[in-house]
Amino acid sequence: AQSVTQPDIHITVSEGASLELRCNYSYGATPYLFWYVQSPGQGLQLLLKYFSGDTLVQGIKGFEAEFKRSQSSFNLRKPSVHWSDAAEYFCAVGLTNTGNQFYFGTGTSLTVIP
Amino acid sequence: NAGVMQNPRHLVRRRGQEARLRCSPMKGHSHVYWYRQLPEEGLKFMVYLQKENIIDESGMPKERFSAEFPKEGPSILRIQQVVRGDSAAYFCASSPAGEDYFGNGTRLTVT
Numbered sequence: 329a330q331s332v333t334q335p336d337i338h339i340t341v342s343e344g345a346s347l348e349l350r351c352n353y354s355y356g357a358t359p360y361l362f363w364y365v366q367s368p369g370q371g372l373q374l375l376l377k378y379f380s381g382d383t384l385v386q387g388i389k390g391f392e393a394e395f396k397r398s399q400s401s402f403n404l405r406k407p408s409v410h411w412s413d414a415a416e417y418f419c420a421v422g423l424t425n426t427g428n429q430f431y432f433g434t435g436t437s438l439t440v441i442p
Numbered sequence: 443n444a445g446v447m448q449n450p451r452h453l454v455r456r457r458g459q460e461a462r463l464r465c466s467p468m469k470g471h472s473h474v475y476w477y478r479q480l481p482e483e484g485l486k487f488m489v490y491l492q493k494e495n496i497i498d499e500s501g502m503p504k505e506r507f508s509a510e511f512p513k514e515g516p517s518i519l520r521i522q523q524v525v526r527g528d529s530a531a532y533f534c535a536s537s538p539a540g541e542d543y544f545g546n547g548t549r550l551t552v553t
Binding site: 332334364369370371372373374418420422429430431432433434435 | 446475477484485486544547
């Protein structure tokens with residue numbers, strides 16, 4: 329069965345510090361991988377996605393993520409966090425063989441302190 | 443994602459009432475997905491529809507929940523005889539293929 333694990337429920341970083349949010353997945357085929365950000369009371373905004381090709385993908389707002397097949401991971405990174413990055417971050421796996429429905433992780437809540 | 447329109451943004455229902463959530467996909471998108479987000483959890487897939495067809499409803503509760511996407515008009519997620527456990531944020535997404543665009547959700551509160 330497909331699953332997505334985000335092991336960190338909550339992370340606190342100082343503004344200007346680097347950030348890495350972890351995501352591991354379990355899926356038998358080549359996954360479509362996504363990171364979404366959700367601000368309080370809002371919908372989900374796509375940060376970046378991986379379908380194939382270069383395993384390091386660049387997204388919006390200075391985020392990047394690296395697909396590592398051997399580790400079944402797709403960690404999200406940002407070199408310098410801004411206060412406006414405080415939000416909930418969701419990793420998702422999109423199925424390639426049964427349509428576009430996604431499996432989401434439980435999310436990582438990011439707090440940014442001055 | 444601003445192109446996927448959901449209404450209402452907030453919906454309050456008493457136990458036993460019906461809740462109707464509407465979703466208008468982005469122009470040109472014929473695939474609609476409904477997800478439910480319980481408090482402090484990730485989104486869970488409920489149902490996948492194309493115009494006039496339910497493609498996959500494996501995530502839908504067996505009772506009280508139904509969804510439709512008619513030839514004309516928005517997709518509707520209908521919850522009959524709501525209970526407190528139905529309180530959640532319900533998100534709709536639309537897609538051409540391979541990427542979902544999400545609406546801002548409907549937050550259902552059952553009192």
